[in-house]
Amino acid sequence: MGKEMTYTPCTTYEDLAKKCAGTVKGPVMLARQENRLRELSRRICGEEEITFYGIDNEEGLRVYRRGVLFLMVKAVRDLFGEDSLVVVEHSLQKNLYCEIRRPEMKLTEELLRKLEGKMREYVALDLPIYKRTMRKEEARAIARKQGMLDKAELFRYRRASNVNLYELDGYFDYFYGYMPPSTGYTKVFHLMAYENGFLIRFPDPKNPEVLREFSDPKKISAVFLEQMKWCQLMGVNNVAELNLAISQDKFGDLIRINEALHEKKVAEIADMIHKRMDQVRVVLIAGPSSSGKTSFANRLCIQLKVLGVKPHKISLDDYFVERDKTPVDENGKKNYEHIQALDLPLLNDDLKKMIAGECVELPTYNFITGKREYNGNRIQMASGEILVLEGIHGLNDMLTSEIPAEQKFKIFISAMTQLNVDDHNRISTSDSRLIRRMVRDHQFRGRDAATTIAQWDDVTEGEAENIFPYQENADVVFNSATIYELSVLKQYAEPQLFRIREDQPEYITAKRLIKFLGYFLAAPGLEIPNNSLIKEFIGGSCFKV
Template identity: 85%
Template structure:
């Protein structure tokens, strides 16, 4: 039998002709965290069932790698969807709604079914049967019409409609022991390595819990994020009001000429929610003096702050906006990370004593000369920006540390009103393929960075892991401290952002490290029909990214 030598994980290995990545991976399982889920050759990801066709170096990824963890999650999902289908048939519609702390919240839309521990035990028991049997998960390429017929037969009208808008003539379905499902993204070759998961009753459905990438033999810790969960449930209600819960239904609004109506309903829901938050502040006006707005990158914090200030003025409250960026310490005093790089997202990158001293003076009604940070020189300046807040007026601060009490440690808790904002999308590709909130924000940032900050998509993608690491440390641990949460996601935005983002993503070459992410986002955006943004009002948060906002953003 013909063989060839290939460098695998730094070791020269004799590879037989026709060997798959899975065949070779068996000898390298101890070199990654958790089970191997994915391979990489040159700058392309490879599913493990694929044959090794070139002599390029091979790297295997365990679940500590984000892309490999996505593969693991998809593998567990097909276990769950097959189990539900096998137990209750094609009329048992199972829907993956959203992610909570990296776990997936699901519901079974069978009216007479109560989500009991007994029901969950049946589903999980079936899933573990499939794992024990180490069943193959096979990719099947077929004509679009045949895939639509399978979707209809298995009670998946969402996939039937999704394929209707597919431009390619073929569709890849994954088969697990006679059951077919569709997932956008790679899958594991078999069920045997999908051992660590659990189902847990939650709200009206259940959570699928997944392993901790750092400790792959144990489940990721879960602390019940009740406030965030309530926002997702509210967004589910919004989707029902708008009649759009997946990409196919969004595309349908475009083909039926109803996209403008969708925009107007979505923006009205946003305005109503902002008005409700302003009312909450008004009800506590006897005590609240400082409003703190925090959220991850590309959440639309600046536009939200401006719209909130307008709603406060409607209620007779005079707001004073203060930028936390102006309270950076001088550049040579900025904390550094373990690599010696200045960490502008560390809370000590802000001059906390000065901030607290200025806030206390403004709350007391004193005239305060506010600083302006010069990002060119890295020094603080005073340019005559003065504030004297009268009784009943509100200070509005926006920045990533707003929910962390360390930021405003000298301000009494009852004087603060905290708002968490994030783009927590509820729109899904279909019932089994959710849209990542992080991917939605990344697409927003790619568009904004290119339009207004002179950065190409490769630069934005290259910095994204650092951004999300900072958010995980400085924002998300404090989100449940918020007095109010605003979901800035819109149902319609990806149809509009698509036409701005795609040219930038296609500009990333196959030899660039950002190509893998760009390829995934291009495939994702391919599900959407493009829509013009002409009917988006100029105070919309989306205008912060595509341009034309009436606010200084």
């Protein structure tokens, strides 16, 4: 903060934050002292430097979102009855998609405005939010009394003897993470009717006084709705139900059903391509880090071969410009994720020649020398053959600007989490991918968890710029997440996370992920087939990944 301040033993972080108003964008949501996050309602101890976070910081934004969510759940119960079940299903463009499960109630625009109005009443009253620490059995009893059987079952598998519940005007709920000290901290939000429920929209971290812009991601939304059906089909909608399946020796069946659903989906995509073989010449596969793109591409190629189509896989990495021509970012650092880091004229020229049936020698990029080489790798396409390209820019039309649109089939792949912790706590898709990447980096790339975590913000910023803006350009979306994977990844990830020391900058993220993985019972991956996308991360894949 750049200020030295004295305080009394009873001073809270909230008291100090009020004296430092204007140092963050929007309201202060969270404090960081030394290398630990602190709720604003907590009393200050120690003399270490204190940093405050607003919603322009990811940790602060998480607190804001939880606060608004708490308002919404409380308002639903007050307006529609304590037996009204509200479920947070998934995140959509940083908004939360929710449904109210009450058979006789149809959610109209009038009811939605009434619900939002009730939430704003709580904000105006600035009601305090209390953290209550209690014995596990007491917390389970409160959850059952309030009809939150999902939370009661979740606590059953909790190893700690105590549970922290939050209280708002007599209503108790459990949230994975910290809360604001009162309802007055969460003034900017909006409820928008969507699909069978509604979206909670949140402020723009760069401009906290206004809502984040929203463009309807219809294809992504359709995939999430499909995943909801898959969860219902498998009888596992939350972590407690996954843990129950493991404890009842049903984990193997869960793996087989999930993998069968994946294989069926891959086969459907291959069928779609096959039906357009009179036009399509190039399949483009794109997705964020740790989505399982390589395994997916291999499985798709197998399904295409079953249909009599011969695929030729091409790596976009081989089309990097020579290293001294790589574009740089504003800090002068080489930006290998920029689309101009690829030799687009050469790529398009080679693609056009191959589509025309000419014999083309493909380059191989030497990552040691930073130069392209030609080693006799030639392709000449014939009838019934197709090119398969995998890379982060696959959905950006600039990549293949000289190839007619009808000759391209675009696939977006991402690990969009199917499972939630409970009805009010969703599992972050970004966290799931980070855990995947952490395990893979340690297994096959010699990197520790701290290194992976340290690089993650740069990775996600690159994805936000180069991948997600183009996801709706896809002809089809494939969700590579599995309902079972975190129970398997847990045993690989936890030892790495525990190696991160408290004085390391990555400790905050490590501590959060350790707590998160603590919800899951560990399960061996012995029954995972060797063509599974998960094998790309834990090892044992039959594909070269």
